[in-house]
Each structure stands twice: as structure tokens, then as C-alpha cells.
Amino acid sequence: MSPATDPNPNPQRAARARLRLNQALAVRGLPPSLATLATGRVYAVYASRSPARDALFWKTAANALLTPVNVLSTRAPGHIASALKQHGLDIDTPNIVHPRSNVCALKLSPTRDGCDLLMEALQGMSDQCASPASPFLIEGVAACFAWDNREKLLRQGAALADWCATTRHTVLMVMLPPLVEQGQGFLPLTDFQVQFAGAAQLVHVQGEYRWEVAFWRDHLDATAANESIPLRFSATDQHLVVSTESTTTPGMLAPDEGEVIVAHDVVARERTVPKGWRDLPNNESVVAEASHAIAATVILHYGIQENLATIAKQVNFLRRQCGKALKILIREDNVSIRYEHVLLTLGANAIIPRSTPLAQVQVTVDGVQGQLYSRPVPDDYRAALSAAMRDSTTGYVPAQRFIDLVREAVERSRPIRLPNVLLRLPLEPDVASLDALRACRIRRTGDLCTAAGDSLYVFFFACYVDDATKAMSRVFARPLAELFRGELRCGDRDAIAAMLDALQKEIAELPAPDYTGLIEPLLAEAPLGDASAPAEARMEVPTSTAPTPGELGDWSAGTSPDQSGASTAVLRPTPQRTRLPMKARV
Known part of the structure; x- marks a missing residue:
């Protein structure tokens, strides 16, 4: 009869199989050469408190408790039982653990040397209750060692290694030394672990956990x-698994990856909230709840009442606080975010356009699962917003000032790659520059126009090239085909610089007229960053002061170029005599 069909398998073989459970780390897919614990050796794993560390240690302990093993932790007894239960082993259930296994809480004394206390505990258990050569799985004993005293630390590491070699007990320590916590890696610990059989670190890098091995003897x-080695979490039992390209069912970046936390206004107009989504009152509640998340999905609300500077601060805080595995989505409501590139730079994964149905929102949520945010995250959101701040000058300016302002705006936008568009619009032969300028009714601060030679030049700040057509249709009061013979559109920094250089050369040879006194100034468009003010207060006359983060306009708010926003108009400038150059006919 073959061993596979033998109803009475060899008890010695079964015992050896069980014994292997307490001599390997509980990481699925980890090669045996990196997971096996040799008898009578010391292994050190450095890791901060995290779901990955809990899964590594407590799942290893839960597996090992089916065999003779000794588990020690500096946690309280109730917390130890809870951690084991969370990872599949309820030690309060009768006969669930091996009768020769031990689970103990290690209480350190501030008046005793920590290493001496640890060694006494190990020796006492070895003498009284531990099975011969049984492993010791120890968590949270970093305080037992003298990390700031190199000579003493060397002696402590050697003493622990000698004890294991003498007693044949294997020791696995999972802890976070101050040197590792400060990011100094393995090198300062070389003396401490020189006689160990293995040293590894469980790190959180770029949003994913990795098993970094300095050395490991099996x-x-x-x-x-x-x-x-990159690690993931099993979607079924929170087990750590090795992530490879050949994996058919990719795991989760963290146990909370399936969670979705939304602000109430995100789903306020929906009939039902998708199952499993956590609906919180507002963006502030979402940020507070998600501040301890790792890979959950957060959906913030952006509507007429939201301030762009506030939501930028919240996005940047969450990204810097939680790391690159957190998914941050922003759903537009009633208004679109003109400065979506700023929010994407500050840490948002995606902007969900307004009028997107809930089913498509769910598709977007599913699509970002498993993603890691790959852009560099600014240290200060204010710096990114400052780069997006436009000069408050609006509308027509003389050609030389137009060149200077556009160059400043493009350079200011460069750090966050904010898009801008510069257009050269050749005039129809029978259209004068002054008539075309009067038809150009720019209201949004930061957008500029000028005239030189036979063309009009229009600059749209924070505008994508593909959106320039919509922008022009809004700012010109007459059909574009009546005014212009075509257009030359520049959207990248080099092309804009080349067009400005050509314009600079042109006005150097033939100065462009200044139409300042002949064009009626318009009221600036409402800044939608703070829409809580009354309607009449949302219109302002352009001033020379720089705008605040709340004063960021929005193309898609629905404000048309000829829409009147206030009952009082600005005073018209006093007419000045000027020579009107005749347009050359060709």
C-alpha cells in the first residue's frame, strides 16, 4: 500500500511534518532557504508595528502552537490572545494547542537589565516547561538590548547565540531597534548579529511590504x-504571500485594501450606497478616519462649497501620512476642478468627473486597486499651490507686458507641470486688431491677450491644449470664423517660449500699439475656490495683489463671458487720444 493511501500513516513521519511547522516562517511562497529556522540558532527580524509584522509573527506562532513551541511577547496577555485569535488560533478553545506549547507575556522591569531579564526568562522556561530543542518565538524585546552601547550590545548578542547553541533552542526575535527605526539599516547592527544565523527586515517601501534579507542560514x-522579495496579503486569510509576476491571483497591498471610505456628499444623490462602503459625514471625517489606513480607498467630495486649498491640504496630508498604497479619489459635484493637475501632483490618484454615474465610479474604484502612487509627493502643499497661483492681471495687456507675464506664469507652473496654452490667431484681412480685442471678453484672472502685427495672442493659464477650443468659444463674443483665419496653438513649454521669442523679435522691429485706453476693462470672474460668499461678493475687479489659494478660478463653472455678475460697473477710463494704425490689406 502506498503512503498516500495508507490509513495509518507512520507516526514518526507525521511528527516530523508537525515539527517542521514550528521551524519555518509563515510566508507563503517564501523559498525554504529564506524561511527555515535551524535548530539551536538565533534569527532576528526587524520590523515596525504594522499589519505585516503582525501577520508574520502571529501567523507563524499560530502554526507553531500545533507543536511544542514557546511564544513570548511584551504585550498584555489579553492582547496576545486577541492577536492569535485574529490570525486563526483561539487559545481559549480546549485542546487547540499542543500540550507542551507555552504562551507567555514578558513583563520588563525598569530596575533590571533587560537582557539579563530576558535570558532568565528563557532559561527558566527551558528548565521548567519548554520541550527540549523547542523554538522560542519572541516579539517586542528591543528594549532588552543596549543599542547605544556597542561593546555591551556585542556581548548581549554573543550571550544569546551561545545559550541557543548550548540548549539547542532556536530563537526568533521580531522587534524594532532604534537604529532600524531611524533608517540606518543593518550595518550598525553587524556586531550584534554577527553570531546569529539570520537577519532580515520587513520594510514598507513605495507602498508595498518587502522581505529584505541581510543573510539567512537554513x-x-x-x-x-x-x-x-515583495510581499502581499492573501485576500482570504490575511496571510503574507510572496508576490511574483506569475501569480494568478494577486494579493492585497494591505489588509485594508478592500475598504472604501467616502464623504456623505459623494453619495448623497444616489439611491443606494454600494455594499461595504463606509459613509462618513464630510471630508474632514474621512481624513481623520483614513489617517491610519494603508491601502484603503478614500473618496473626497468637491462641490460648490469646497475650498480648493483645503482639499489640496487634505490630499497632501493623507498621501504623506499613509504612504503610496492609499488610493485617493475626488468626485466632482456640480463644478469641475480646473486645477486637477495640482491635486494629482499633491497625491490624488484620480479625479472622477461630475455627472459620472455611480456604476462608473465603482469601476474607477475597482480600477485603482493594487496601484501604487508613483509621483514624488511635495513636502508642502502650499508650495504647489503657489506654483499654480496666477498673476491677478486679467485681459488685455500691451505686448511687452504680455510676454513678461506669460513667461513668469509658465516658469511658475513648471515645478508641478501645470498645463498652459498660448495661441496666435491671425486676423481676417477686414478685421482690425481693436475690434478683435473688444470681442475678446476675458474674465478669468491669469488669462491674457494682446495684439501685435496681424495677429491676436491669447494665453490661457492652467488649461489643457484640448480644452483651448472650449475656452476660446467662451471668451469671444463673436464667432471665431468671423475674426480669424486660423490658429497656431502651443501647449508645451518649449513651444510657448519659441512663440514668445518670435513675438519679442517682431515688436522689437515694429513696436505694437498700446490699446489700453481704448478697451473697457471687465470684471474678473468669480473665484470658485470659496463659493460660500454671496453671489454679488464673488465678483472682483483685478488688482495688483497676488491671489490667495482660495482664489482659484474654474473654467467649467458655467460662467459665460457676457454674464453680468454685479449691479455696479467699474468706472470707464477717461478716453485718450491715440493714433489708430490702419491695418494693411493683403
């Missing part, structure tokens, strides 16, 4: 070194 004394 039970065959084979050594692996300098390994870096």
Missing part, C-alpha cells in the same frame, strides 16, 4: 544573502 547550513 537547517542545511546553506546561506542566502542580499535578497529583496
Whole structure:
């Protein structure tokens, strides 16, 4: 009869199989050379408190408790039982653990040397209750070692290694030394772990957990070194698994990746809220709740009452606080975000356009799962907003000032790659420059126009090239075909600079007329960053002061160029005599 069909398998073989459970780390897919614990050796794993560390240690402990093993932790007894239960083992259930296994809470004394206390605890358990050569799985004992005293630390590491070699007990320590917490890696710990059989670090890099191995000796004394392995969480039991390209079912970046946290206004007009979505009162509540998340999905609301500077601050805070695995979405409501590039630079994964049905929102949420935010995150959201701030000058300016202002705006936008568009619009032969300028009714601060030679030049700040057509249809009071023979559109920095250089050369040879006194100034468009003010207060006359973060306009708010926004008009400038150059006919 084959062993596979033998109803009475060899008890020694079964015992050896169970014994292997307490001599391997609970990481699925990890090669044996990086997971096996050799008898009578010390292994150190450095990791901060995280779901990954809990899964590594407590899942390893839960598996090992089916065999003779000793688990020690500096947590309270109730927390130890809770952690084991969370990872699949309820130690309060009768006969659930091996009768020769031990689970203990290690209480450190401020008046005793921590390493001496730890060694006494190990020796006491070895003498009284631990099975011979059984492993010790120890968590949270970083305070037992003298990390700031190199000579003492060396002696402590050597003493622990000698004890394991003498007693044949294997020790696995999972802890966070101050040196590792400060980002100094393995090198300062070389003396401490010189006699250990393995040292590895569980790190959180670019939004994913990785198993970084300095060196690791298995039970065959084979050594692996300098390994870096990406890890994921199983979607079924929160087990750590190795992530590979050949994996058919990719795991989660963190156990909370399936959570979706939304502000109430995001779903206020929907009939039902998708199952599993957590509906919180407002953006502030969402930010507070998500500040401890790792890979959850957050959906913030952007509507007529939201301030762009506030939501920019919230996005940047969440990205810097939670890392690159967190998914941050912003759903537009009633108004569109003209400065979506700023929010994407500050940490948002995507902007959900207004009028997007809920079913498509769910598709977007599903689409960002497993993604890592890849852009560099600015340290200060104010700097990014300042780069997006436009000069408050609006509408017509003389040609030389137009060149200077556009160059400043493009350079200011460069750090966050804010899009801008510069257009050269050749006039029809029978259209005068002054008539075309009067038909150009720019209201949005930062958008400019000028005239030189036979063309009009229009600059749209924070505008994509594809949106320039919509922008022109809004600012010109007459059909474009009546005014212009065509257009030359520039959207990248080099092309804009080349057009400005050509314009500079042209006005140097033939100065362009100044139409300032002949064009009626318009009231500036309402800044939609703070829409809580009454309607009559949302219109302002352009001033020379720089706008605040709340004064960011929006193309898609529905304000038409000829829409009157206030009952009082600005005073018309006193007419001045000027020579009107005749347009050359060709």
C-alpha cells in the first residue's frame, strides 16, 4: 500500500511534518532557504508595528502552537490572545494547542537589565516547561538590548547565540531597534548579529511590504544573502504571500485594501450606497478616519462649497501620512476642478468627473486597486499651490507686458507641470486688431491677450491644449470664423517660449500699439475656490495683489463671458487720444 493511501500513516513521519511547522516562517511562497529556522540558532527580524509584522509573527506562532513551541511577547496577555485569535488560533478553545506549547507575556522591569531579564526568562522556561530543542518565538524585546552601547550590545548578542547553541533552542526575535527605526539599516547592527544565523527586515517601501534579507542560514547550513522579495496579503486569510509576476491571483497591498471610505456628499444623490462602503459625514471625517489606513480607498467630495486649498491640504496630508498604497479619489459635484493637475501632483490618484454615474465610479474604484502612487509627493502643499497661483492681471495687456507675464506664469507652473496654452490667431484681412480685442471678453484672472502685427495672442493659464477650443468659444463674443483665419496653438513649454521669442523679435522691429485706453476693462470672474460668499461678493475687479489659494478660478463653472455678475460697473477710463494704425490689406 502506498503512503498516500495508507490509513495509518507512520507516526514518526507525521511528527516530523508537525515539527517542521514550528521551524519555518509563515510566508507563503517564501523559498525554504529564506524561511527555515535551524535548530539551536538565533534569527532576528526587524520590523515596525504594522499589519505585516503582525501577520508574520502571529501567523507563524499560530502554526507553531500545533507543536511544542514557546511564544513570548511584551504585550498584555489579553492582547496576545486577541492577536492569535485574529490570525486563526483561539487559545481559549480546549485542546487547540499542543500540550507542551507555552504562551507567555514578558513583563520588563525598569530596575533590571533587560537582557539579563530576558535570558532568565528563557532559561527558566527551558528548565521548567519548554520541550527540549523547542523554538522560542519572541516579539517586542528591543528594549532588552543596549543599542547605544556597542561593546555591551556585542556581548548581549554573543550571550544569546551561545545559550541557543548550548540548549539547542532556536530563537526568533521580531522587534524594532532604534537604529532600524531611524533608517540606518543593518550595518550598525553587524556586531550584534554577527553570531546569529539570520537577519532580515520587513520594510514598507513605495507602498508595498518587502522581505529584505541581510543573510539567512537554513537547517542545511546553506546561506542566502542580499535578497529583496515583495510581499502581499492573501485576500482570504490575511496571510503574507510572496508576490511574483506569475501569480494568478494577486494579493492585497494591505489588509485594508478592500475598504472604501467616502464623504456623505459623494453619495448623497444616489439611491443606494454600494455594499461595504463606509459613509462618513464630510471630508474632514474621512481624513481623520483614513489617517491610519494603508491601502484603503478614500473618496473626497468637491462641490460648490469646497475650498480648493483645503482639499489640496487634505490630499497632501493623507498621501504623506499613509504612504503610496492609499488610493485617493475626488468626485466632482456640480463644478469641475480646473486645477486637477495640482491635486494629482499633491497625491490624488484620480479625479472622477461630475455627472459620472455611480456604476462608473465603482469601476474607477475597482480600477485603482493594487496601484501604487508613483509621483514624488511635495513636502508642502502650499508650495504647489503657489506654483499654480496666477498673476491677478486679467485681459488685455500691451505686448511687452504680455510676454513678461506669460513667461513668469509658465516658469511658475513648471515645478508641478501645470498645463498652459498660448495661441496666435491671425486676423481676417477686414478685421482690425481693436475690434478683435473688444470681442475678446476675458474674465478669468491669469488669462491674457494682446495684439501685435496681424495677429491676436491669447494665453490661457492652467488649461489643457484640448480644452483651448472650449475656452476660446467662451471668451469671444463673436464667432471665431468671423475674426480669424486660423490658429497656431502651443501647449508645451518649449513651444510657448519659441512663440514668445518670435513675438519679442517682431515688436522689437515694429513696436505694437498700446490699446489700453481704448478697451473697457471687465470684471474678473468669480473665484470658485470659496463659493460660500454671496453671489454679488464673488465678483472682483483685478488688482495688483497676488491671489490667495482660495482664489482659484474654474473654467467649467458655467460662467459665460457676457454674464453680468454685479449691479455696479467699474468706472470707464477717461478716453485718450491715440493714433489708430490702419491695418494693411493683403
